[in-house]
Amino acid sequence: MAGPLALRFVSSYPRAEQMPATEAEIALVGRSNVGKSSLLNALAQRKQLARTSKTPGATRLLNAFELGADGSGRWIVDLPGYGYAKASKAEQGRWSAMAEGYLADRAPLRGVLHLIDGEIGPTRLDLQTIEWLDGLDLPVTYVATKADKVRPSRRGARKADLAAKLGAERGAVQWTSATKNTGISELRTLVRTLLGAGA
Numbered sequence: 001m002a003g004p005l006a007l008r009f010v011s012s013y014p015r016a017e018q019m020p021a022t023e024a025e026i027a028l029v030g031r032s033n034v035g036k037s038s039l040l041n042a043l044a045q046r047k048q049l050a051r052t053s054k055t056p057g058a059t060r061l062l063n064a065f066e067l068g069a070d071g072s073g074r075w076i077v078d079l080p081g082y083g084y085a086k087a088s089k090a091e092q093g094r095w096s097a098m099a100e101g102y103l104a105d106r107a108p109l110r111g112v113l114h115l116i117d118g119e120i121g122p123t124r125l126d127l128q129t130i131e132w133l134d135g136l137d138l139p140v141t142y143v144a145t146k147a148d149k150v151r152p153s154r155r156g157a158r159k160a161d162l163a164a165k166l167g168a169e170r171g172a173v174q175w176t177s178a179t180k181n182t183g184i185s186e187l188r189t190l191v192r193t194l195l196g197a198g199a
């Protein structure tokens, strides 16, 4: 079992251009309310490292968290979610420009964890985002969230269905539950590897 990630909140940035130089970063990408901030808290085994909410749209800035020693320069960046229906069109545009600008231009970015709701599967917006991410030269790992919401008798079928819809190998999707800690240890190891922080 991989132990909790030592993560510390660094700062929130409205634009990628305002971030300082770092060693390496990975980004949490996904629909609003998919569980990005909850996953971050589970990785760190902390309840309130990142702000979570039942109301979509909790994360509105690029939120940077540093792994390991102070000043290590190894970051996880929690991005605002896409597809928050209640935001005005102008606001939605601003959020996606913020996230897309970061993903397209951020030099230290080593990879993306793309979160997909395991219970409801990829939405049209998820699939559009996959296509958009395909155009960037970045390793993407699919993380299915909220595994605890899928009835045990349905899990095998859900896993096969989700992988098929994502066009991924079944084993390539990392299933997780932030509430039950499912798959969190595996994800910690992956994060450490992607950030060059050792296993």
Ligand SMILES: Nc1nc2c(ncn2[C@@H]2O[C@H](COP(=O)(O)OP(=O)(O)OP(=O)(O)O)[C@@H](O)[C@H]2O)c(=O)[nH]1
Pocket (backbone or CB within 6 Å): 030, 031, 032, 033, 034, 035, 036, 037, 038, 039, 051, 052, 053, 054, 055, 056, 057, 058, 059, 060, 079, 080, 081, 082, 145, 146, 147, 148, 149, 176, 177, 178, 179, 180
């Ligand atoms: N059952 C269950 N609920 C979860 C899980 N992860 C997150 N949730 C719930 O889903 C809701 C959204 O979680 P957040 O972590 O705030 O989602 P987010 O992706 O950061 O959302 P935005 O910041 O709006 O983009 C909250 O009510 C969480 O408690 C999980 O593994 N299982």
Ligand SMILES: [Mg+2]
Pocket (backbone or CB within 6 Å): 036, 037, 038, 051, 052, 058, 059, 078
């Ligand atoms: Mg969030």
